[in-house]
Every structure is written in structure tokens, then in C-alpha cells.
Amino acid sequence: MEGLAALGSAFAGLASFGTLFNVAWATLLGIFVGSLPGLTATMGVALLTTLTYTLDRDTAILVLICMYVGAIYGGSRSAILLNIPGTPASAATSLDGYPLAQQGRAGYAMALATSGSVLGTFVGIILLVLLAPLLARAALSFGSFEFFWLAVFGIVISGQLTAETSPLKGYIAGLLGLMVAMIGSEGIHAHVRFNFDIQDLNGGIGLIPAMVGAFGFAEVLTVMWRAKAKLVAKRKDEDRVLPRLSDLWRYKFTIGRSGVIGTMIGIIPGVGEDIGAWASYAAARRRSRERKMFGKGSTEGLTAAETGNSAVVPGALIPALTLAVPGSAPAAVLIAALFIHGIRPGPMIMVEMPDFIYSVAIMLTFAMLAIGVFGLTLTRLFILILRVPREILMPIVFTLCVIGPYALTQRLFDIWVMVAFGFLGFVLRQMKYPMAPLVLGIILGSLLDKNLRRGLMLSDGDLTPFFTRPISAVFVVLIVATIAMSIPSVRAFVSRLFGGAGDRS
Amino acid sequence: MSLDSATADRITAVVLFALGLAMLVGGYTMDRLEIRQIHPASIPGLLPMILGATMMLCATLLFVGAARRARAEAIEPISNDGGESWGRMAATAGLSALYALVLVGWLPFFFATALYVGLFILIFTWPGSGTRAGKVKVVVIALVFALVTAAAISALFRYGFLVRLP
Numbered sequence: 119m120e121g122l123a124a125l126g127s128a129f130a131g132l133a134s135f136g137t138l139f140n141v142a143w144a145t146l147l148g149i150f151v152g153s154l155p156g157l158t159a160t161m162g163v164a165l166l167t168t169l170t171y172t173l174d175r176d177t178a179i180l181v182l183i184c185m186y187v188g189a190i191y192g193g194s195r196s197a198i199l200l201n202i203p204g205t206p207a208s209a210a211t212s213l214d215g216y217p218l219a220q221q222g223r224a225g226y227a228m229a230l231a232t233s234g235s236v237l238g239t240f241v242g243i244i245l246l247v248l249l250a251p252l253l254a255r256a257a258l259s260f261g262s263f264e265f266f267w268l269a270v271f272g273i274v275i276s277g278q279l280t281a282e283t284s285p286l287k288g289y290i291a292g293l294l295g296l297m298v299a300m301i302g303s304e305g306i307h308a309h310v311r312f313n314f315d316i317q318d319l320n321g322g323i324g325l326i327p328a329m330v331g332a333f334g335f336a337e338v339l340t341v342m343w344r345a346k347a348k349l350v351a352k353r354k355d356e357d358r359v360l361p362r363l364s365d366l367w368r369y370k371f372t373i374g375r376s377g378v379i380g381t382m383i384g385i386i387p388g389v390g391e392d393i394g395a396w397a398s399y400a401a402a403r404r405r406s407r408e409r410k411m412f413g414k415g416s417t418e419g420l421t422a423a424e425t426g427n428s429a430v431v432p433g434a435l436i437p438a439l440t441l442a443v444p445g446s447a448p449a450a451v452l453i454a455a456l457f458i459h460g461i462r463p464g465p466m467i468m469v470e471m472p473d474f475i476y477s478v479a480i481m482l483t484f485a486m487l488a489i490g491v492f493g494l495t496l497t498r499l500f501i502l503i504l505r506v507p508r509e510i511l512m513p514i515v516f517t518l519c520v521i522g523p524y525a526l527t528q529r530l531f532d533i534w535v536m537v538a539f540g541f542l543g544f545v546l547r548q549m550k551y552p553m554a555p556l557v558l559g560i561i562l563g564s565l566l567d568k569n570l571r572r573g574l575m576l577s578d579g580d581l582t583p584f585f586t587r588p589i590s591a592v593f594v595v596l597i598v599a600t601i602a603m604s605i606p607s608v609r610a611f612v613s614r615l616f617g618g619a620g621d622r623s
Numbered sequence: 624m625s626l627d628s629a630t631a632d633r634i635t636a637v638v639l640f641a642l643g644l645a646m647l648v649g650g651y652t653m654d655r656l657e658i659r660q661i662h663p664a665s666i667p668g669l670l671p672m673i674l675g676a677t678m679m680l681c682a683t684l685l686f687v688g689a690a691r692r693a694r695a696e697a698i699e700p701i702s703n704d705g706g707e708s709w710g711r712m713a714a715t716a717g718l719s720a721l722y723a724l725v726l727v728g729w730l731p732f733f734f735a736t737a738l739y740v741g742l743f744i745l746i747f748t749w750p751g752s753g754t755r756a757g758k759v760k761v762v763v764i765a766l767v768f769a770l771v772t773a774a775a776i777s778a779l780f781r782y783g784f785l786v787r788l789p
Contacts, residue, residue: 172784283627286684290639293678297646300671307656309667312649335719342747343712512715513743514772517736520723521776525786530728533789537723541716548626549635567670574664 121247121476128476137180137484144181145488148188152195153500155202155341157515159189159391160447160557161333164326167455168522175459180481182455186448187239187431187485190391191493194231194424195500198224207391207430210399210423217415225497229361230417232493234373234424237366239486241377241425242384242432243479249385250475254440257465262573263584267593268387269566272443272558274600276388280552285604291551295559296566298323305568318531325454325560327523327532328539332553333447334519335540338512340547346508360494369421372402376425383426384433388558390446391427391434398426432482439463439475443562450557458526629693636686640679647675714746732788733777741769 144166151162162185170178193208198215208215211231218227260268273296277288301312302322313319366373376398383394402422403412412419434445435452442464444450456463467474519540523532543553577583584590602608625631650671655663718739726735744765750757780786 169784284688286681286688290678290681290685293674293681296674297642297671297678300646300674304667306665307659307661307667309654309656311653311667311671338719339712339715342715343707343709345707507748509744509747510768513740514776516719516722517740517772517776520727521732521780521786521788524727524789525780525784528787530789533723533727537720540719545626549631550627570670571665574669575662579662579664 121251124473124476125247125479128473128480131473132176132180132477132480132484136177140177140181141184141484141488144184145188145485146492148185148485149192149195149489149492149500150188150503151185152189152192152208153204153503154506154511155196155200155204157189158205158333158337159186159193159207160329160451160553161337162186162189163448163451163455164329164333165518165522167326167451167458168330168525170455171458171526175461176477178455178459179452179461179478180484182452183478183481184485184488186452187428187482188489189448190427190431191232191235191424191489192500193427194235195228196504198227198231199501199504205391207395207427208423209392210395210427211420213399213413213423214416214419217413218417218420221415223415226361227417227420228497228500229494230365230421231424232490233361233366234376234421235428235493236486236490237373238377238380238425238428239431239482239489241374242381242429243482243486245378245381246432246436246482247476247479250436250440251468253436254465254468254475257441258469260441260465260589261587262569262576263587263590264593265565266569266573266584267590267597268441268443269562269569271593271597271600272387272562273555274597275386276555276558277552278600278604279386279389279393280554282550282552287549287551288555291546291553292555292559294546295556295561296563297559298328298556299560299563300567305564306571318529323535323560324523324527324532325451326526327535328560329447329451329454329557330519330523331536331539332543332556335516335536336543336547338516338519339540339544341508341512365417366421369418372406372418372422373425375401375405376422377429380426380429381433381436384430384445385436387437387443387445387562388447388450388554390554391430394430394433395423395427398429399423432479435478435482439467439478440465442565444558447554447557450561453561629689629696632685632689632692636682636689639685640682643675643678643680643682645675646671646678650675711747715743718743718746728789733773736776737769737773739769740772741765744768 147166148159148162151157152159163182166182166185170181173181189205190207193204194211194215196202196204197208197212198219201212201216203209203212215227215231218224273292274289277290277292278285279288281288299322301319303310303320310320379398379401380394383389383397399419399422402418403409406412406416406418408416408418430446434449437443437445438449438453440463442453444453453463461474462470519536520533523536524530526532546556547553573584574581585594603612650668653666653668653671655661655666655668722735722739726738729735730738745761748761748765750761777788781788
């Protein structure tokens, strides 16, 4: 009841013509960014952050959330029409979306993707409102020992789940991020580390220039490196651009399940939308009666993937708001934006700003409604957007990558940081190192460092409390199990053990 | 050319090992702030040392894994025929780095941006064996886009966000 009242007052505070205008342009921009291959949600949020610092707090967070929701949804457009996911979140969407487009049903595939995204976001918002206050309250009992292990767990699980080939590369990416975070003044004694006598490094590497480089410039390079994509031109006359309610009703369990899976994946630190989509897709395939159609143009598979990736967005905001630990790469940038606008995410958020979580839920609801309206009415426009030549778009994107980070601090040094991270991001991506753990490492470095040393000071150098306090012990078990499961022989042993148990029963 | 290969993994492993070692040594030799009488468990170099050692361990595992991968690649070589172009990538990287690291700060932002956008469009859309009319058209398009983009972005940041442009 208290939550409903808070939601009502958040809605009353935000409902205005100005809000609707901001929701409209920011969501459209988000869909535009997401639908163009090479422009991702993280890049969109990072670039837009540099444009929001003159806006008031609520407007800034609103437009960033609309960009995030819009971009994750927009990725489905190019996944369906080009077989290239606009964002990594839509990789699972292309499995069934592109075959549907080849059958001349691109319009209907996009309509289903829109419905799935709207419903997935809706499920995520409900869970955000229910779970975030509980998690914030639980996090109040976290001390230095627990926060230390939370940061380690975030890096390990993110490295494990986001690595394409080997979890080791995920762990290395996380370590690189943590190493980057070691540069500059540390948070306990204000001692400057690894600045190599460069004054600009005293404050550390800025997250926004690093993210704009790793996700913006690196993607410009990747887009120009790749071959040009070809748009599917085939279209049947009976193709429709509105979803059939009967189809949505038929997939109600798939939608509900994918929404919950997506949100839960979102809560896991640094994992993100792509894993949410794959997990929802796999679960839908396992339980579907039309399993054989998956990968060949299954409408259920498409709905599951899109519901799953969109539900991750509210899910990723749950730990971001309550623990200051991002659930995805765009959420990491959003945390930086929250700090820029004077909001301190973390366990104290329910004490200092009890209404903020509900305001975020209302902002997500606005964004959700906007993707529904734009997605179902502007199908033709988004097809036109995909025809913008990359040779014209990419220099504009790079110009924004240059001026965006500069605008925040007015230092040329941040442009150099952006360029360096662009090259690093491109090379790491080519070598199949995931970017999410790197981002998470940069965000969590300070948390890890401060809580390790603070914990050791509290215990007078004794390591025992790190392992014996109940929540710490749970984290330790989870971390050990996660790392152990990344070793092929251990994984084979465990699957043999459980497979064997299954056989006996 | 693939950056995702056993050879690339081996080279990366060596680089990462060196990085880990540098961090370990850097953390160990870092000022322990005894003069400020801080708690010995809170020395600033503690986490860098741990990270350095962990990176060295991961680099070693990567090197060992690369040997296994090399054996697999010997049986089934990596194929790369996705139409990627390192030439296009190098031209983009070179031009973009020139713009960001040299032109911005040396020329006024408007001129630097117009030059970059114009050159970018010209380089990547130039019809090598096209007609004279086709070439003129590309030059005009590049010029118009360059000026419009530079003016729009400069005005947005200068007057919209009150940024003193470089």
C-alpha cells in the first residue's frame, strides 16, 4: 500500500507535458541508436550522459532511462531486417526474426518484438518495485566484508557468463577494469597511485570517457571493419504490423517466464541483456510444443528473446540503485550519471531518497509506453533509418565521441583517454574478451579496494571475518562454485554426478 | 588476419604477465605511509599487489591454454571470410586519431570537425573509376555534410550546453 502511494506521488511529480516531450525524443533517439548496427545502448547512454549535465536531475535520469529502454528495444529492428543485432542484446532475436523476415513477415516479427519488449519491461518494472526496497533494506546489514565479496562476486560471475569462448578471458577483462580503477587518488588515505607524474591522472580515469571510447569509438572501428549489411527487401502483402492478441495470449506463460528470467539475470551484477535474452530463449525452447521451429522463424522464440532482453533493463537497475553495483554495462554508465546529478545509489537510497526507486519505475513505465507506441506506428520509418549509409553516420558518431567527454570536464586529456580506450576496446573485442566485466571492474574497483582495507582495519588484519560472517560465507561459496564450474573437468564431473543421480532415480 | 588465435593468446599472455608483474612490484614498492602512522593493513599498495598476482596467474593459464588451442588449430585452421577489411579499419583509425589527437585543440573545433567529416565521407565513398559528374557529386555531398555537421554540433555544444569548445 505504501509502495502504491509512493508510485502515485512519483507519477504526479513527473506527469507533465515537458516529461512527455522528453520521453518522446529520448526514446526515439534510443530506438534509432539501438537499431543501427554498431551503436549500442551503453554507447547511447554514455554519449547522452555528456549532454544531460545542464538538465535538472529528474529530467536527466528520465532521458537516460528512455535512451536505455529504447536502445535495447531498437536492436531488434536490425536483428530482424539485417540479421545483425543492433545491440548484443538482440543476438537471440535474429535467430527467429531474420527467418521470419525472409519469409516476408518482417512487419509481424517487428510487431511481436515490440509487444515482447513492452511486456518484458512491464514484468521487470513490477519486480523492480517489489524487490528493490527489500534488497535496499537487506543491504543495510552489509558491512565492509560483505561489500568486498559482493564486488568480487560481481567480477567473477560477469566474467563467467559474458565470455564468448573462455571464462578466463572474462576474468582477465574484469581484472583489467579493476587495474584501471587503481589509477589515481585512492579513497581511504587520498594517496595517488600509478599517475606516472601526469597530473591529469590524479583523479583517475573517468568512467564516461572510458565508456565512450570502449563502446563508441571501438564500435565505429568495428562497423567500418565489417562488410556492409544487406537489408531484407522481401515483403508479403498479408504481412501485418500489429500483433495478434491471440498470439500474445497463446504465449502468456512464455512472456511471464521470460520476463522473470530476464529480470533475475538483470539483478546479477554485470551480466546484461544479451544473457537475459539467451536464457529466456533457451527456457522457452525447452518447454515449447513447437520446439522444432526455433531458429527457423518461431514467433514464440522471437517473443521470448525480446521479452527477456527488455526485462533485464529494470532488473539491472535493482542492484544499481540499491547496491551501486550495475546489473549491465549501460546500468554502469547510468550509475556514473546518477553521481553526476547528485544521487548516491547504494543501500542508503531508501533512507535518503525513499521515493527515487518509484520515480525510476514511473520513468521506465513512460519509456515502455513510448516504445509500444513508436514501435507499432513507426515501422516504416525505422526501416528507412537502417538505410543511412555508415560512411555518413560514423564520422558524426565519432565527432560526438570526441566532444561528449570533453564537454563534461573541458579537458583535452579526456579525449585522449577516449581514443586509448577505443583502440583497447576494439582489440579486446576482436580477441573475444567481453566488455561487461571490464566496465564492472572500473566501477567496482573503488568499492573493492576501500572495503578490503576497511575490513582489514576493523578486524585488525585478521582475515577470519571475511570467511565466517554468514553473508560473506555465502558469497565465498558462490564465488568458489562459479570459478570451479568454469573448469571443464569439474563441470564434466558435476554433470556426470547429477546425470548419474538422475539415471538412478 | 585474426586476433582470436593461439598466437594472439600467447602474445597477450606475455603482455598481461608483464602488466601483472609491474602492478605487483608497483604495489609492493608503493609508499606505505608510515609517516602518517596508518594501519599496516590499509596500505595503498595492498589491492594492486593482489590484482597483479592474480593477473600473473591468469596470464599463465592463458598461455597454457594457448598451447592446447594451437594443437586444435593445427587440425582445424581458423577461417576468416566474413568480408572484413583491415584497410578500411586502419583508414578509420588513422583519420579518427588524427582528428581527436591532433586537429582538435590545434584548429578551432568547427574547422577540425568539418575537415574530419568531409575527408571521412570522401575517402569511403570515392568512386575510383566513376564518371567526372559522379566524382563532383561525392565532393559536393561530402562538403555539405561536413559543414552542416560541424555547424550543428558546434552550435549545440557552444550555445545549447554552454561548452567552451576546444
